[in-house]
Amino acid sequence: MELSTGEIAKIKMLDNGCSVTTPVTLQVISNLQPFGNQNAGAPLRFRCMASDGEQSIVMVLPVHLTALVDEQKICRYTVLKVQRYNFTKKKGPNDQMMSFIIVGDAEVVGTATDKLGSPEKMGMSAAAPSAMAAPQQPQQQQTQSAYQPQQQPQQQQQSYGSSSFMSRVEESKPSAYSGGGMAPVHSGNAPILHPIKDLNPYHNRWTIRARVTQKSAIKSWNKPNSQGRLFSVNLLDDSGEIRATAFTQQVDRLFPMLETGKVYYISNAQVKMARPQFSTLNNQYELTFDDSTTVEQCVETAGVPQEQFNFIPLANLLNHEKGSIIDVLCVVRDIGDLTEITPRNGPTDRKMIKRELTVVDRSGYQVRLTLWGQEATEFSLPKDSIIAFKGIRVGDFGGRTLSLPSIGTMTANPDISEAHMLRGWYDSTGRNSTYQTYDSAASSAGSGAGVRQDQLKTMAQVRDENLGGSDQPDYFTVKGTVVFIRSSSLAYPACASPDCNKKAIEDSMSGQWRCEKCERTFATPDYRYIFSVNVSDETGHNWMQCFNEIGEKLMGCPASEMVRLQQTDDAAFNRKVTEATFQEMVFRCRAKSETFNDNTRVRITIMNMNPVDYVAESRRLNKLIESFSI
Incomplete structure (x- = not known):
């Protein structure tokens, strides 16, 4: 059990409030004294004298080592390897500068039968550095505890740390402004907390x-x-x-x-x-x-939860609109090279760096995921790594995609149960599995070879298979024609705050619009589409609901423009509605049962739509005909 000889002399030369992470091995050379106001609910802590074999210093132990003191695993002559600590200076009695360390973490090396080395008394801690380095003479009463002043001369009683000084040890805190290092470890009574x-x-x-x-x-x-x-x-x-x-x-x-x-x-x-x-x-x-x-x-971390995720399976990305922010847990299947692009609407001399990953999960889908800027250049994880993405954005460029925005983060191989389960599945099964993709045809509801035959339905099949009739939503693709648009109410007034979309209420007195969620008031709202269309094919028809993204595609303009036309120019408004009617499209849909006032019905929502690719559709029909050929 070798001590870090000479380290305390170096510690005493540090700046006040300095945080240190270099381990140092010290020995407890006194009885351990409890402190802290238990009546006020403060946790029990212990202080003692510590030695490096040459010099001594007051040492304050963290709360999580209190149990080891109670079990006598830390006692007089115990040797500790202090992993990290904060150094603090404070004036004691007679304005003498006292030095002590507040331990952040330490481990027990062992317990000796006596004091190791010949540490000087704490009263010499104010000596000049040259005096500290001089050989020390053994002192009488080496084994005397620094917390037994009745056995010391009156003058030394104050130098070693009188009760008036040591009772205030818990009140001393390292400076919070010691920039460039670790945060100081809180000492003393726990503060009153605010949720x-x-x-x-x-x-x-x-x-x-x-x-x-x-x-x-x-x-x-x-x-x-x-x-x-x-x-x-x-x-x-x-x-x-x-x-x-x-x-x-x-x-x-x-x-x-x-x-x-x-x-x-x-x-x-x-x-x-x-x-x-x-x-x-x-x-x-x-x-x-x-x-x-x-x-x-804060050393005492009980009751503070770990990071919380709400993971969405990759197979369910069609449930989330473009621009939605979600969490995903996935395995990196492939890593692309760094590339530079010029933003579509930005200056031509501005370049953006990106890296594309291919990721998979247990739902059987693989998705293209894009990293930007610093995250792209610094990405160094190998293939088959598990990553938890928090705050990742859903896109639909060439099908459903994911992109990590500046407000999102990624955590490699997180120590959570979901990640351990994903690792076990991938190593045993997923590594050699075949995955479905959100390519342009399938994800965008385009027609042709990219659409799986079991996903493409007719209106009659949607009805006969009772899609959406179970507890879980059903997804399908259908090719049909918009035969009617319910245009009496196309849009609603939404909050003008980015990403809010809640309905805004007009104040009849002031004429202002207010969002109760954001608690903000606006002169004008941001109108968003919400309306129903009737879509028909050769086997039947269905009512389908459209939200803002689909409404803009179908009507060809923002909802605010349609509301303006509806209020000021009936002819132009009706012309827009007529132009949107009788378009043949391929729709990607979600069917889900909903109950309102004890009445249950299936609501079909259009998730995405695109014009029919007639070349691809001809190839699909040709393959379908060949499958029936004898």
């Missing part, structure tokens, strides 16, 4: 205990009137989640402190209205870190 779900701009004295579930890379912006950097984290406690962002001045200080998966006490941040375009969390507020924000690592 994340109750944070609001009108209450500014609060402390949350939250786990960092996501942490973005540092990003820069450079505009004509401003420039700077930022990063953001998602914080989770048992009441909910909230996004927090640090800007320019706070990036260097807080970015090294906050680590994904760890739990922190956080206070004194600004609470503002959330900007939905930058967050996928279900919270109307977000935090902004500033100069007064304090961040301290």
